[in-house]
Amino acid sequence: MPDLFDKIEDGRDEGAPGKAAADAPRPLADRIRPQRISEIVGQGKVLGPEGPLGAMLAAGSLSSLILWGPPGVGKTTIARLLARETDLSFVQISAIFSGVPELRKVFEAARLRRQNGQGTLLFVDEIHRFNKAQQDSFLPHMEDGTILLVGATTENPSFELNAALLSRAQVIVLERLSLADLELLAQRAERELGRPLPLTGEARDRLLEMADGDGRAALNLIEQIMAWKLSGKLDTDTLSTRLMRRAAKYDKSGDEHYNLISALHKSVRGSDPDAALYWLARMLAGGEDPRYLARRITRMAIEDIGLADPAAQRHCLDAWSTYERLGSPEGELALAEAVIYLALAPKSNAAYMAFSAAKEEARKTGSLMPPAHILNAPTALMKEQGYGAGYAYDHNAEDGFSGQNYFPEGMKRPILYHPAERGFERDLRKRVDWFAKLRQKRNLKDGET
Structure with missing residues (x-):
């Protein structure tokens, strides 16, 4: 599907459109398409003087780009106008419909243009749908300047594009259009159509909310409403009845x-x-x-x-x-x-952190044996080896606590669990401190504390 304000180039398709298609009214989104970068709505952070694309244009030097953002925010339009601003030939392909043979033709055509002194801005829609090998095919042509690549994606480039491609292209993040941005589009649509939207103020707000930050969706809804034969203004309830609210964008796997x-x-x-x-x-x-x-x-x-x-x-x-x-x-x-x-609830990640620290200690100490006094000795040989010798049965000790060492011999005793002073862990901290004092009271060796 074409992006916001996208346009099919005349003469690009092999089959010429029939008369009926040629006489069909142009979609509203096409009719109010921006003709200059400054007319693009909602992307001032990247297109303004201090933004990355604004700075590139001001310096007269454009690099390969990945435009990352939700649907209907102007990715295709930006690519077209960047080509116009830099006097590059604009070529558009979609990763959904293109494979290796199509890419070879595109690269060969770009090479011939370059020999004739004309550069090529290759816009690849849905670039994340190309597999890793197909993505690699762009690299030599980007390296030698045959193409300036501008890819568009709704998916996180960090996960969907390979590192070699990302190292050669700057990622530009585009944002959902705000309600104020969508209102500007609505006003442009009204000027183009020569009449105001037949909506009450609240209904107008609801219409823009229905677009959910998608400029193309907003213009499609406006065009639909303008086609109705209405004698007055629609209120919010009537609008909601006539139009289904767009489902919020949510990709359960993305x-x-x-x-x-x-x-x-x-x-x-x-x-x-x-x-x-x-x-x-x-x-x-x-x-x-x-x-x-x-x-x-x-x-x-x-x-x-x-x-x-x-x-x-x-x-x-x-x-x-x-x-x-x-x-x-x-x-x-x-x-x-x-x-x-x-x-x-009271919050504590003390147990989580303690277990993480324990795993790190286990990694560092490898396969150290437990101390001999806490090993079972079911055979005479094991008893001869000292297994179980000197083990103190805690239930028989004062306070039910022997204070023996349970870490491997020679390992410095770590303190892994640090209870928080919140909720039930306040009581656990008292217990930790009490056992620590008892351990000290038993006059254990320094290496066992």
Whole structure:
């Protein structure tokens, strides 16, 4: 699908359009397409004087680029206008419909243009759909200046593009259009069509919200409304009845999935139940599997609350079990209650950090044996080797604590667990300190403390 303000070049297709197609009215998005970089809406951070593309244009030096952003924010339009600003021949291909034979033809044509003194800006839509080998095919032609590559992607380039390509192209991040940006597009559309949108103020706001930051979607909705035969202005309820709200962009296997679960996790960690509920609702509305959410919520209880509130993990497991019994939508409330509980629970990652430190100690010390006095001695030979000799049975010791060393011989005793002064871990800290004093009281050797 063409991007915002995209245009099919006349004469590009082999088959000439029929008369009916030629006489068809041009889409609104095509009619109000920007003709200059300064007319592009919503990307001032990258196109302004202080932005990376603005600085490149000011210096008269453009490098290969990867335009990363959601649909309908102007990726194709920017590429076209960059070619115009730098006097390069604009060639567009889509990774969905192109393979190695098409790429060879494109590179050969660009080489011939270069011999005639004309550079080529090759715009590759959906560039992330090319496999790694196909991506590598661009490299020599970028290196020798045959093409200046501008790729467009809605996916995170760090995961979808290979390192060699990324090292030769600057990644430019484009943002969703704000409501103010969409309002500017609506005003341009009204000027082009010669009449205002037949909407009340609240309905107009609702229309722009429906576009969800997608300029192309906004213009399509406006064009649809303008085609209706209306005698007055539509209010919000009537507009909502006539138009279906666009589903929020949510890719359950892509960036949006990881961005939103990260937002949920950090909201819980930050003790903000309102934000946590919002992100939970966003993921459920996007079609996320509630079982995945149940698993991740339980992990939050283990990682960020831990022993500060041991009931938190049990609460999550109960919510998970409740969902399994009730399903959606009834069971989703149990997950919401678990999220609220976690957000308001005392926080501690002491157990998480202690286990991480223990794994590091295990890695460094290798295969050191436990001290002989805590080894079982089921055979006479093992007894002769000193296994179990000197073991003190803690239940027989004063305070039920012998204070013996349980780390390998010669290993300096590490302190791995540092309880937080929050929730139940305040009590655990008292116990840790008490046992430490008893250990000192037993006058153990320095290497065993």
